[in-house]
Every structure is written in structure tokens, then in C-alpha cells.
Amino acid sequence: MSNTAKYRNDFLKEVEANVEEGEWVKMCMQCGVCAGSCPLGNAWEHTPQKIFMMIRAGKRDEVLSSDAMWMCTSCYNCIVRCPREVPITHIMHGLAHYAKRLGLVPANQPTAKFAQLFWNNLSKRGRINELTLGLGLYFMNGFVEGIKTSIKMQSLGLNMIKTGRMNVMEIFGGHSVKDTSGFHAMLQKAEEIEATRIK
Amino acid sequence: MADKKIAAYICQGCGLGERLDTAQLAKIAKSEGKAAIAKQHEFLCNANGVQMIQNDIDNEGVTHVVLGACSRRAKTDAFNFQNIALMRANLREGVIWVRPDDEDNRETTQEMADDYIRMACAEAKFVDIPESSNEQGLNRTVMVVGGGVTGMTAALETAKAGYNAILVEKTGALGGMAAKLYKSIPQSAPYSTPADSGVADLIAQVNSNDRITVHLNATLNKTSGAPGRFAADIRIESGATFTEQFGAIIQASGFKPYDARKLPEFSFGKTPDVVDQLGLEALAQAANGAPIKRPSDGKEVKSVVFIQCAGQRSEKQGHLSYCSGHCCSTSIKQAMYFKQANPDTDAMVVYTDLRTPGAGGEDFYRNGQQQGITFTKGEARTVTINDGNLTVKFKDLILNEDVDMDTDLVVLATGMMPNSGVDIEATPAKLDENCKDCSNDEKSGAVAPVIQESVLNLDYRQGLDLPQLVTGFTDSHFICFPYETRRTGIYTAGPVRRPMDMLQAQDDACGAAMKAIQVIENSSKGLAAHPRVGDLSFPRFRKEGCTQCKRCTVECPFGAINEDEQGYPQFNESRCRRCGTCMGACPVRVISFANYSIDSVGQQIKAVDMPDEYSEKPRILVLACENDAYPALDMAGMNREQYSAFVRIIPVRCLGSVNTIWITDALNSGYDGIILMGCKKGDDYQCHFVKGSELAHIRMSKIDDTLTTLNLEPARVATYEVAITDMHRVPQLINDMAATVLRCGMSPFKF
Structure with missing residues (x-):
């Protein structure tokens, strides 16, 4: 990025156009209440306050490839406390979403990985298949770790089967919404609409 | 005045009857106090009790009433x-x-009450009923100095109240600073966009008002007199001079912007593309709604940076220490000029603390953000010129990193400097050889210090203009009486008094106009306007005893006292605040008020029954300022705080009125300890009379000589700064003195 782009409004405008609730970023008054209220603030690469300042400073790559907004647990503490009523949680998710669309998610970001797993599972039949989602989560970080986790969770699984909380037969596809093709058509349409919004 | 007839009334209500032997108090009033009448009443402040007193006044010729009841601060409506x-x-x-x-x-409590009755009766013997002097004048015209928004508003408010105004403006046109603005900060909801300043309308109103006389290109050559009878020689452009008479003065001489050339780090003066806020207003006026062009090459400004707190809120030498209050909102307003002409212009405000005072301030800030102005919390370091472009170097305080940013135009938010005229209390500044920020010219003395022109040219003993605060703004009692200056009948309003925006300046102008009217009306009857509103007493002096030492004329905090050709004081009672600082200063004790004098307090001190050295009953004298310390003592009582029964408290008008003779007399008559309680002194004083407490502290620092002569311990006399909120501290101060007396032993001067 050239020197002149620093602290110019280009990236701020990009965020306003593409990120959910992005038009609120300019309303931050840098009081730092969000940063102080975040229960996981210490674990973040950048607090929301800093993310907003970085957006204004034009630090596009640093913001979008950051791990920070993926760390948000949606506790809504920041929204509740923000004196300017900025929807901070929504903006964090909006930024994560935008980064994902641009392919800028940091490699092996666990929240991003699980989110993808969840989406893949859900979008197939319109219902979550808990058995395959659970197993997918166990094996997310490799086969050996998956086996280890499965063994560790064995008794829980058996108990769930015994009490009728989990159906082993779900492994063969599982149940779905009544009109699967209609559901897929709906998703297709949503994707088309979203594609027109991406610039 | 007819013969004195003292009557004493002892109340038995509020538990006084149960706790004290009121019959004995009445007896003391009669025998020792020489009261012609001494009565007890079970409920003195009820209608019956008040009527009893009024009957004695009407039918028995009572002239001096002594009430043995509650504090002088209580039941003032009943005992009126x-x-x-x-x-x-x-x-x-x-x-x-x-x-x-x-x-x-029980015994020591009764002795306390006995003494307070003795003291009140002794005071009664030495006070007269004050009457006004014959010096009064009445002139229902207010002179307003300065034709800016503040001055015009003051003149209009004066006229609306039915008084006349003379408006004196130095330049050739009304409008002042406001006329130089393209638009002003909005003063009404929704606070979303710069508004018309309304100054043209104000000018029209002033010009069409029959009660207002405007003198343009006019300055004050000489101002003399006192409230109700001021006169000024006004010089106009042609050099001709004429005299106007008026009853009060409102000084609205406004401000000038801080000289941005003192900020070489921001390249002001090196390129026309770095301007101060007033400079930007000129650019905006030239553009008149079209995109603003930068002065160096006429190119449309695509990026502008506002640097807040330039040369202000800084302890650096040559910078202003204070916040000017309006600059954040002004920068937002000016950034809006750019955004409204072209929303694609990048406008950034670099600030450390954004402050937008006033009801609409926060809304205005929010609207600025809505319109896309970027706010960066940062410290601006330098502005440099590269190939005709500007580079702003600043530290981003949120991201904690140093940034170089290129921009087309830089606006410096510099502060306000008051046009307060000559600093009459200034001491010639010493040249600092090691001063790093000073130029060689300054060090060698080649550059003459800036000579301030006087605004008022007062023909007063203490100087041409109003006394100033350390920051150069005119001195006013910041907490309690903001419009008051230290010259009675002269009020300041607007940015000459403290930094403020236009809306505040207009409010200020209304307040000053009301004060000016009050002083005109009060002084015409010989009544004080402030802070002892309605006080008829004024200082008089015994000319035969006066040594022309000039202490009173020098020390008067309000410059009220002039000197005649022979060097005798001229008290000018309508300029007087009735604090008694002159009385405290007088080494030969010739100054007194009808109802407050060396004797009226001195005789109270002497009236106290002094137990002998072996009684184990010491006596501690407290002289307490009636404005802060005495209410604090009262509140200690209301909170049932306890303090030594050996203390005798006398309220004084101001600690400045305490004459050291009272201290000497008290020590000589056997008091074991003395406490003086006054208000906070210094630059952030709380003293109602500004310098009274400070002067008392200085005088008391020299009392050690007296103590040494008497072979007494210096710890026996203590001077404290007490605030009205110190109700828990004052009993401690008294008890500490009681402990000190116990340690030092009884005074040997009990006869």
C-alpha cells in the first residue's frame, strides 16, 4: 500500500460497503470501553477499539488477515456497554465474514474451520447431523488426534445412544428437511444475491 | 444618631433553656453588658417573640438589639x-x-454562653447604625467596551431592560471575531451542520436600537469615577475627544488568536498551506460553499488535517497552559466545510482529548463522524514541506505507532488569548540565559517585550486595567462570582474573562448586563452590590491620625482607594466591597466602618472573662471568616461535632480585615492561643475578597516578633485556610490548639 493511503478513508469506505453494520465503524469515539469489557480481550491480537482505529488508518491487510475478530464469543458485553451504541459484536462477525469471502482467513484458524464444518454439514440436508458434525470436529485436526478424542469421548457416546439421544444410523446420511430441493434452491438464490453485493 | 439603648433577648428554645441558665445570661447582659432591657423568651423566633422585640424597638426606643439565640446565619427572616x-x-x-x-x-458550657453574651453586648456598645454617604450618583447608562458578539449582546440586553448603552468599538465595524467566520457552530438542534453566525442580525438590531449609541473607531483615553458616576474620555478616529457619563462598564474586549508563528514545528509561516482556524475561516469565506482551494497553488484540497491543542494545554514555555474550549467544535465545523463541498475530501482531526462542551456538543461531534470526518487520537509532532506537499508526523496513541501522512492542507487549532489590556501586577520578566526556546534576540534583549495597550485607561490608584489571573484572563471569583472583576462596577464578559464559544459568550453578556444594572441601582442608594449585597457601611478614616503610609491604597484588593494630592486615602465607597482589608492593613488604626471597627471586635476580645493562670481554664480566640470558616463552624455544630469549651469565636468580614492589634491585645490580655481561619489563598483562591486571606497570612507570618517580645511560643498563634466544607476539620483545628495550649502551659499574661 502506498504511503498516501494511510489514514485516508478508502478502506473505511470498503468496510462500510461490504461489512455487516460496517457503517458504524466511523462512529467509534475510541473510548476503549469495548476493549476493557471483552472477557477474552487479553487473548485477542487486536481489541475492537484497535480494529476500528486500524480500519481508519487504512491497514487493510492487517485487519482482514487478523485472527482477532474470529476470537469473538458473542457475549455482547461490548455492545451493551458501548456509549455510542456501536454494534461491535456484529461488526466483528461481519469482518470475519468479509475476510472469509476474500480468502484472507489465517491458516488453521479453529473458529473458521469449525464454522466451515458446520456450514458444510447443515447445507447438505437443512438439518444438523450431530453424529457426523461431532465426528468431523474430532477429526478436524488429523486422523490420530481424531481417534484419540473418540476414545476419550467413548462412554459419553455410548450413554447417548443408550438414552436415545443419538442415532448410529445417522452415519448413513441422516434425516433432512421435508423439501431438500427447495432448501437447496433457496440457498442458491441467497448465494446469487450475495454475489451481487461483493465488489 | 440618638442615644444608644441596648436590649438583650435570651432565647430558651431549641434546648437552650434546658442546657443553660438563661436567667444568669440575662443578668450578665444587664449588669456587665449595660443592657437597658434584658428579657428571656421560650421561643424567640416565633411571631410572639419577634413581636416582643419589635414592641421594644417601637415603644422603648431600643436601638441596639442583642440576641442570645442561634447563629447569625439562622432565622434571618424572623430577626429582620x-x-x-x-x-x-x-x-x-x-x-x-x-x-x-x-x-x-455544665459549668464550662455556661461560661461559654456567658462570654458570648458579654461579647455581643460589648460589640453593641461600639457599633453604630450605618447610613449611606452623600457620594452617590445615578446614571442609568452602561458603557460597553467592544463591539463583538459579546459586546453587542450586552448592549442589547441592557437596552431590553430599559437602560441605555454606549458601545465603544476600536475598529471601524461591529461584529468582532464573529464577522470573520464563514459559519458558526450550530446553537440549536439537530446540531448537524454549520450555521449562520447571526452576527449581521445582531449588528442590525444594535444599529436600530434607540437606547444604544455606537462609537466606531473609538478608544477610551481615560476612565474615571465610580459606579453610578463613571466618566470616560473617548477618542475617535479624527483624534477628537469627547466625554461620556455612565453608571457601569461592561468590558467585552474579546480575544486574539495565539500567534501560531511560535510553533515552528508545524511550519506555520513557512508555507501558506498551514493555517490557523481563523486562516481557514478566511479560505472558507473566499470559497463560499465551493470546494476550498489551498493557498499555495489554488489546487482543490483533497485531504486536510486538523491539529488540535496546537500550542495549548501544554506546559512548554511559550505555550498556553489552558484549554480554549471551542477549538474541538470549531475543527469539527471546519471539517464539515470540506465534507459539505465535496464528501470525498478526507478530513482528519488529530486530537488527544476531544472536548465539545455545551448541550449540543456531543451531537455535533456525532454528526461530524456521521459525515465522515475521521478522528484520530494522536499527538502531532511536526509538519514538513516536501515538494510543495505537506507531511504530518504524528503518533497514533491507539495503535501506539509513529505515522507520516501526506496531506494538502493543515489547520492548527490554536488557543484564545484575552484582550485584557495592561497587566497591572506584572513584574518585569527576568531574562533567562539558559532558555532553550528563546531566540537570541530575546536573550540579548534586542526584542522589546510586547507592550499591551490599555483597554480602559482607568484613572485608578492601582493601574490602568483590571487585575488578571496567571493566564492573563481578567481576575474574577471563578467559583462564586464569575462576572465580578476586581473593580466594582466594571464587569467582563466573553473570552476576555475565560476561553469560551459564542453561545457561552452571549450568556455571559446577559449576566454582565444584569450585574451592571444591579450595581447602578444599588450604588445610587449607597448600598454595596457585591458580595455584601445591601451593606450600607463604608470605610471612614480619622484624618488627624493618618500617616499617609499608603498601605490601604496599595493593599485594597479592589483598587477602590485613590489618593488625594496630599497622599490621604479617598475611599470611593461605591467602588468599595466592604471587606475591611484597609482596616486590617492600617498600622495606626484610623480606618473603621460604622458597624465594624477595631473597637467593635477589640472590645469583644476584651469582654471575655479571663480566668486566672491557675484555673486550668485557658482561653482560645478564633477569628473566623464569616463567608467560609464561620459557616463551617456552624455546620460542625449542626453535626454535633464537639470542640473545646475554652474557645471564643468572633466572625470577621474577611481575614484581610484582621488588624494585628487584635492579636497583640488578645495576647496581652491573657489568651492562651489564637486561631485565624480564612479562605483558600493563592492563584486558585476562594477568598470572597480575593486577596484578604493572602494578606492575612502575610501579616501573620510577621506576628512572631510580637510573640518573641512577649516571650510566648509561636505555636500559640495559627493561621489556616478553611473551606466551607471543612465542618469536620474545624473542630479538630480548635482541639489541636487546645492541646498545644496544654503543652505550652497557660499564658502568663492573665491579670
């Missing part, structure tokens, strides 16, 4: 008798409420 002198012996807040109710303490 006309044309008599009233003494209040504080038996409730000052005696029974601060002493434990038990058999062991």
Missing part, C-alpha cells in the same frame, strides 16, 4: 428588624450543640 443594630450571640450552634450535655461540662 429595620433601622437598628443587631448583635447575635451564637448560643446554639456555637455553644450547646458543640458541647456534651452532662453534669461535668
